[in-house]
Amino acid sequence: xxxxxxxxxxxxxxxxxxVKIECRSLDFQATTMFWYRQFPKQSLxxxxxxxxxxxxxxxxxxxxxxxxxxxxxxxxxxxxVTSAHPxxxxxxxxxxxxxxxxxxxxxxxxxxxxxx
Amino acid sequence: EDxxxxxxxxxxxxxxxxxxxxxxxxxxxFRSLLWYKQEKKAPTFLFMLTSSGIEKKSGRLSSILDKxxxxxxxxxxxxxxGDSAVYLCAVNTGNQxxxxxxxxxxxxx
Numbered sequence: 477x478x479x480x481x482x483x484x485x486x487x488x489x490x491x492x493x494x495v496k497i498e499c500r501s502l503d504f505q506a507t508t509m510f511w512y513r514q515f516p517k518q519s520l521x522x523x524x525x526x527x528x529x530x531x532x533x534x535x536x537x538x539x540x541x542x543x544x545x546x547x548x549x550x551x552x553x554x555x556x557v558t559s560a561h562p563x564x565x566x567x568x569x570x571x572x573x574x575x576x577x578x579x580x581x582x583x584x585x586x587x588x589x590x591x592x
Numbered sequence: 593e594d595x596x597x598x599x600x601x602x603x604x605x606x607x608x609x610x611x612x613x614x615x616x617x618x619x620x621x622f623r624s625l626l627w628y629k630q631e632k633k634a635p636t637f638l639f640m641l642t643s644s645g646i647e648k649k650s651g652r653l654s655s656i657l658d659k660x661x662x663x664x665x666x667x668x669x670x671x672x673x674g675d676s677a678v679y680l681c682a683v684n685t686g687n688q689x690x691x692x693x694x695x696x697x698x699x700x701x
């Protein structure tokens with residue numbers, strides 16, 4: 477089966493610092509990766525869609541300068557939360573798609589970010 | 593605007609009960625509908641549906657899609673406490689997955 481590895485699973489950082497979250501597809505090439513944010517007891521909110529080698533497409537209301545997404549290869553996408561603030565504390569999940577028309581999204585394990 | 597709506601938002605049942613979760617959608621470019629189960633961390637895949645009227649089944653779980661009426665249902669029979677989770681429905685439009693708000697299912701002994 478397809479495996480997506482997300483790292484770290486949990487991170488605590490100080491206000492004003494930056495945090496990088498990695499999302500790797502381990503056994504397939506992910507032409508498209510998605511980054512979601514999830515608040516407690518709520519569904520997944522799509523933040524951005526990234527295609528390998530091109531700029532990410534951000535959803536309305538998501539600050540591209542604050543949430544930097546890089547999809548440099550077919551197996552790796554990164555999300556960097558810059559100048560983190562306590563309100564950025566959340567659960568961030570990535571998913572990857574093989575890019576075929578009818579395919580499922582494979583999810584990483586998620587990252588619990590706490591900004592203190 | 594593309595959207596996916598799930599109902600009910602939450603459900604509490606007793607072990608052994610049968611539950612039906614609903615997912616309706618309005619998207620401009622439907623490719624497939626997917627069901628996921630989310631416990632504490634990332635969602636785990638349950639079913640992918642592309643054709644109307646064909647039931648997919650896995651143990652006590654089953655799902656079916658109606659592309660004319662634009663909805664899907666997920667059935668769980670003989671529920672167990674381990675079925676307690678949030679069940680997410682998502683629609684693949686080819687370049688994006690739209691998620692519903694999820695149904696939180698609690699199964700009490």
